[in-house]
Amino acid sequence: MSTREQIKQWMQENGGFVCARCGAGLEDGDYDWVDQEAWCRSCLDERGPDEEAVEGMLVELIRTAECEDATYGDVDLSGASVNTFEQACLLTRDRGVVLRLPGGQEFQITIVQSKGAF
Numbered sequence: 001m002s003t004r005e006q007i008k009q010w011m012q013e014n015g016g017f018v019c020a021r022c023g024a025g026l027e028d029g030d031y032d033w034v035d036q037e038a039w040c041r042s043c044l045d046e047r048g049p050d051e052e053a054v055e056g057m058l059v060e061l062i063r064t065a066e067c068e069d070a071t072y073g074d075v076d077l078s079g080a081s082v083n084t085f086e087q088a089c090l091l092t093r094d095r096g097v098v099l100r101l102p103g104g105q106e107f108q109i110t111i112v113q114s115k116g117a118f
Ligand SMILES: [Zn+2]
Pocket: 019, 020, 021, 022, 023, 024, 039, 040, 041, 042, 043, 044
């Protein structure tokens, strides 16, 4: 059994399975996990973009720049490739992107959310 299933079971046995933020009761399918906490749909909506969303945005930005033959300072992105840590099979739970430049240089950019919306 996963840690999340254990948390869910423990909560159900101890007074209900509720949103960790607002305390609303959770039904199957109307919640998601934020770290090791279960959050209801409306709290998730208010939370805004997370590390995964920023990761997707960075990949899209770099790929779009690549198509435009963009050079920023000394960095020429026209022949570069970009992948998420997950796509690059990095053994980490961090979110981020791997940028490979045509010259062979490779950069790992880790995304760490340092502040929430509330
Ligand atoms: Zn909630």
